[in-house]
Amino acid sequence: MRWEELDQEPCSVARALAVVGDRWTLIILRDCFLGVRRFDQFESRLGITRHVLTDRLKKLVENDVLTKVPYQEKPLREEYRLTEKGLALHPVIMSLVHWGNTYMTDERGVPLVHIHKTCGHRMAPVTTCSKCGEEVTARDVRVEVGPNWGRTARDLIPNRASGQQTK
Amino acid sequence: MRWEELDQEPCSVARALAVVGDRWTLIILRDCFLGVRRFDQFESRLGITRHVLTDRLKKLVENDVLTKVPYQEKPLREEYRLTEKGLALHPVIMSLVHWGNTYMTDERGVPLVHIHKTCGHRMAPVTTCSKCGEEVTARDVRVEVGPNWGRTARDLIPNRASGQQTK
DNA sequence: ATAGTCAGTTCCTTTTTGGAACCTGTCAAG
DNA sequence: CTTGACAGGTTCCAAAAAGGAACTGACTAT
Incomplete structure (x- = not known):
């Protein structure tokens, strides 16, 4: 499989990564969530080459993660803003x-902290179950093939003949 | 900035992405969470080139996301398993x-579904606040510079002089 | 008239991938 | 005891992507 075919894979991770899975895209999106909107702001904060930045922003717009909205005419200047689809990536950034x-800080500690506006406290994201509301970890979930994928894609899940789980 | 310097950035997203932020790594990890452990299984499921697979697995081991554990000697064969650090990436995969x-399925619907073992239901991950337990969305969080980063890195957060937020 | 800003393009070099073939150690069959 | 298979790589080369720097075009400010 080559990278460009990834969005046709029968897997939501693959399809999501077809949009945000390259080296720079998620860092660009991090800056979007911090309020960065303009080409030169991205460039100077990220140290990315203009060429790559142009390309990534274009792809994010094509995939409806960002939109271009004009903030002046004469000359026309547009800024990039997160769409609802883009905002929906927030949990991904939060978990990252x-x-x-948790695992990558140096002796100076955590660079940025999240404050939950509603309750006013410093917070960490906790992943919970939409059904019962309890916290969910890797060991608490099982994966099943979706309802319409019965025989076409049973091999989405590797066989577990050898008996163990992700442990 | 070039890619290899990313792990020294004063930003946890950048540091996390220095480990898992390339085109293939998160797809490899998806398979790890599905129970894949061996080189040739990864290769045939992913269609990745052996060269890149070797390199990515090695980096994941170096970064303590996976460990190699022998499953036979003569000849020595090892499989790759998630460490605790690796398991901690589960929320990232779940959110992806x-x-x-939500945004990338075709007419056949969702390929794989998550079942919460504890409650037995099909579930979606919900990100909540570790302090108050309420659901958190992009609009509910504010970012602040960490306690030890005062003046060295005020520019971690872009200035919001222009007034608006990620909207 | 000169310099500066923003959002790109163009051109060229260096890195990273993709693809296929080859290597190494061990067993198993004929 | 030669041939094949298997697992897990490594080597080689061509193609694609990224890095770096300079250039463009439509303005605006001095």
């Missing part, structure tokens, strides 16, 4: 931050 | 799946 905070 | 399920 949390993982980085 | 959820986002892909």
Whole structure:
């Protein structure tokens, strides 16, 4: 499989990564969530080459993660803003931050902290079950093939003949 | 900035992405969470080139996301298993799946579903606040510079002089 | 008239992938 | 005891992507 075919894979991770899975895209989105909107702001904060930045922003717009909205005419200048689809990536960024905070900090500690506006406290994201509301970890979930995928894609899940689970 | 310097950035997203942020790593990890452990299984399921697979697995081991454990000697064969650090990436994968399920499915619907073992239901991951337990969305969080980063890194957060937020 | 800003393009070099073939150690069959 | 298979790589080369720097175009400010 080559990278460009990834969005046709019968797997939501693969399809999501077809959009946000390259080296720079999620860092660009991190900056979007911090309020960055303009080409030159991205460039100077990220140290990314203009060429790559142009390309990534274009792809994010094509995939409806960002939109271009004009903030002046004469000359026309547009800024990039998160769409609802883009905002929906927030949990992904939050979990990455949390993982980085937990496992990758140096002696100076956590660079940025999240404050929950509603309750006013410093917070960490906790992943919970939409049904019962309890916290969910890797060991608490099982994966099944979706209802319409019966025989076409049983091999989405590797066989577990050898008996063990992700442990 | 070039890619290899990313792990020194004062940002947990950047540091996390220095480990898992390339085109293939998160897909490899998806398979790990599904129970895949061996080189040739990864290769045939992913269609990745052996060269890249070797490299990514090695980096994941170096970063303590996976460990190699022998499953036979003569000849020595090892399989790759998630460490605790690796298991801690589960929320990232879950959120990606959820986002892909929400925005990237085709007419056949969701390929894989998560079942919460504890309550037995099909579930979606919900991100909540570790302090108050309520659901958290992009609009509910504010970011602040960490306690030890005062003046060295105020520019971690772009100035919001122009007034608006990620909206 | 000169300099500066923003959002790109163009051109060229260096890295990273993709693809296929080859290597190494061990067993198993004929 | 030669041939094949298997697992897990490594080597080689061409193609694609990224890095770096300079250039463009439509303005605006001095």
